[in-house]
Amino acid sequence: MTVTEEAPADVGRFPCRSADDTWALIALLVERGEPLAHMRLLRWGRPGAGEPASESGKSATIAAAVQSRAPTARCVRYDDSSVLVIADDAGVIAADLARDDAGGGIEVWVPVSVSDDGFGCRRDEGTGDPVQPVAAPAAKAEVLPDAEFIYLPVWDVEANAVFCYLCHASWRTRDGTVMDEAARPELFRDTEMLLTLDVETLGRATDTVQRTLDGYGFISVLIPVHFSTLADPKALDTYRRQRDAAVLPIIESVAFEIVGLRDSWTADDLDLALTALEPCADGVFLRISLDAADWERIPADSVYSVGTDVARDGREDAEILADLTRFAEAAKARGLRSHVHGLRGVNLSLGAARAGFDYLGSDTIAEALRDESPDTAAMATEDLLKSILARRGRPPS
Numbered sequence: 001m002t003v004t005e006e007a008p009a010d011v012g013r014f015p016c017r018s019a020d021d022t023w024a025l026i027a028l029l030v031e032r033g034e035p036l037a038h039m040r041l042l043r044w045g046r047p048g049a050g051e052p053a054s055e056s057g058k059s060a061t062i063a064a065a066v067q068s069r070a071p072t073a074r075c076v077r078y079d080d081s082s083v084l085v086i087a088d089d090a091g092v093i094a095a096d097l098a099r100d101d102a103g104g105g106i107e108v109w110v111p112v113s114v115s116d117d118g119f120g121c122r123r124d125e126g127t128g129d130p131v132q133p134v135a136a137p138a139a140k141a142e143v144l145p146d147a148e149f150i151y152l153p154v155w156d157v158e159a160n161a162v163f164c165y166l167c168h169a170s171w172r173t174r175d176g177t178v179m180d181e182a183a184r185p186e187l188f189r190d191t192e193m194l195l196t197l198d199v200e201t202l203g204r205a206t207d208t209v210q211r212t213l214d215g216y217g218f219i220s221v222l223i224p225v226h227f228s229t230l231a232d233p234k235a236l237d238t239y240r241r242q243r244d245a246a247v248l249p250i251i252e253s254v255a256f257e258i259v260g261l262r263d264s265w266t267a268d269d270l271d272l273a274l275t276a277l278e279p280c281a282d283g284v285f286l287r288i289s290l291d292a293a294d295w296e297r298i299p300a301d302s303v304y305s306v307g308t309d310v311a312r313d314g315r316e317d318a319e320i321l322a323d324l325t326r327f328a329e330a331a332k333a334r335g336l337r338s339h340v341h342g343l344r345g346v347n348l349s350l351g352a353a354r355a356g357f358d359y360l361g362s363d364t365i366a367e368a369l370r371d372e373s374p375d376t377a378a379m380a381t382e383d384l385l386k387s388i389l390a391r392r393g394r395p396p397s
Contacts, residue, residue: 011112011113011120011121011122012109012120012121012122012123013115013118013119013120013121014041014078014082014109014118014119014120014121015115015117015118016078016079016117016118016119017078017079017080022076022077022078023117023118024184024187025076025186025187026076026084027114028187029086030114032190032193034086036110036111036112036114036119037090037091037110038086038087038088038090039084039085039086039090039110039111040084040085040090040091040093040094040108040109040110040111040124041078041082041083041084041085041108041109041110041111041119041121042062042066042082042083042084042085042094042097042098042106042107042108042109043081043082043106043107043108043109044059044061044062044081044082044105044106044107059077059078059079059080059081059082059083060077062075062082062083062097062106063075063077063083065097066083066085066093066097069093069096069097070087070089070093072087073085073086073087073090073093074086074087084111091110091124094108094124095108095124107123108123108124109121109122109123109124110122110123110124116174145171145172145173146171147169147170147171147197147200147201148169148170148171148172148178149167149168149169149170149201149204149205150168150170151165151166151167151168151208151221152165152166152168152341152361152366153165153166153361153365153366153369154166154222154339154341154359154360154361155359155360155361155362155365156358156359157353157357157358157359157360158358162369163220163359164220164221164222164255165219165220165221165222166221166222166224166257166341166361167201167204167205167208167221167222167223167224168180168224169181169197169200169201180311181197182309182311182312183312191228191229191232191235192235194226194228194229194235194260195226195228195229195232195235195238195239197226198224198225198226198229198239199238199239199242201223201224201225202223202225202239202242202243202246202247203242203246205221205223205254206221206223206246206247206250206254208221209221209250209253209254210249210250213250213253218253219253220253220254220255221253221254221255222254222255222256222257222285223254223255223256223257224256224257224258224259224287225239225256225257225258225259225277226258226259226260227258227259227260227261227262227265227269227273228260228262230258230272230273230276230277231269231272231273236276240276243280244280247280248280251280254280255284255285255304256277256280256284256285257284257285257286257287257307258270258273258274258277258284258285258286258287259287261286261287261288265297266297267297267299270286270297270298270299271299271302274299274302274303283302283303283304283305284302284303284304285303285304285305285306285307285339286298286303286305286306286307287306287307287308287309287341288306288307288308289308290308290310290313290320290323290324290327291323292308292327295330295331295333295334296334298334298336300334300335300336303336304337305336305337305338305339305358305359306331306334306336306337306338306339307338307339307340307341307357307359308324308327308340308341309340309341309342309361310324310340310341310342310343310344310348311341311342311344312342313342317345317347317348317351320348321348321351321352321355324340324351324352324355324357325355325356327340328352328355328356328357329355329356331356332356337358337359338356338357338358338359339357339358339359339360339361340352340357340359340360340361341361342361343360343361343362343363343364344362344363345363345364346364348362349362349364349365
């Protein structure tokens with residue numbers, strides 16, 4: 001997607017003032033090919049007597065009116081008094097709605113250019129015909145830059161050693177902020193986008209393993225793959241071709257973790273996903289939500305370890321730890337190993353180990369392994385985990 005440096009005189013500038021992530025989502029739709037001609041911005045422009053122009057709730061009123069006429073149209077709250085309508089016949093829908101608006105409060109605007117924070121729009125004269133977009137200059141910025149990959153250690157509590165490294169994707173935004181998929185899940189709902197991410201992650205991870213082996217080193221990497229990629233036949237076929245070529249030569253150095261399991265998953269869904277990873281895994285890691293139930297649907301003979309991620313959990317450590325304890329106990333009762341990603345700080349890491357988790361993804365451990373002296377870092381981390389093991393089995397203090 002490109003952005004416009006300066007809009008023509010007859011184009012009004014309308015910054016998006018909804019939730020923080022709304023404009024990123026809209027911009028992503030445009031970048032992925034949604035025509036501006038399929039969009040109309042409906043604004044409450046001329047309020048009735050005694051009504052302020054920006055009265056909160058007008059956007060909801062407009063959206064309800066659109067949905068009653070065109071249930072399949074997508075409506076996105078743009079600001080308190082505006083709704084963006086997205087549909088093949090958005091111009092007709094908007095023109096009909098404005099024509100029937102007895103109070104004359106609804107204005108129809110057509111997006112014709114894109115900037116960093118919103119659309120440039122021209123007034124729609126009510127014909128419902130598409131308005132030609134303003135030609136945009138060279139791209140100034142992408143919604144999402146190329147992914148950056150880091151390798152996060154997963155610590156084996158019993159062995160006091162790194163079990164493997166999780167290949168983790170992140171993106172650096174224009175303001176320098178680093179975000180990952182968990183931070184902006186609304187940007188990662190499209191099956192094709194998730195497949196692209198999975199294939200890129202697979203390629204980066206296997207390249208790293210191969211380079212390490214070529215240098216007579218050793219590394220074991222955990223590769224996340226989305227459930228949607230494994231569940232969609234077309235996506236799976238693409239992923240499987242890439243996976244087989246890359247993984248089979250180094251099969252003993254990689255493991256897979258299924259992520260993004262949909263809320264309504266069944267035992268049959270999971271069985272299909274696990275089967276899809278054969279023959280490249282004797283057992284896979286499975287990531288589920290911290291509050292997951294129905295543990296009987298998880299086959300202990302096919303899943304190597306079941307885990308969760310608390311990196312974005314903003315609660316107090318004690319609350320997180322109470323849920324982690326229940327999670328680890330449920331996994332143990334099912335005969336499953338357990339792992340947890342995203343632990344923050346020593347207290348939560350110690351608590352997770354005492355709760356019974358077999359594998360830990362912890363910023364404390366990762367930081368120790370980044371020490372300038374590998375020997376010193378290894379010893380410091382080993383001492384930390386020995387301390388954990390010495391107190392394991394006792395309830396967290």
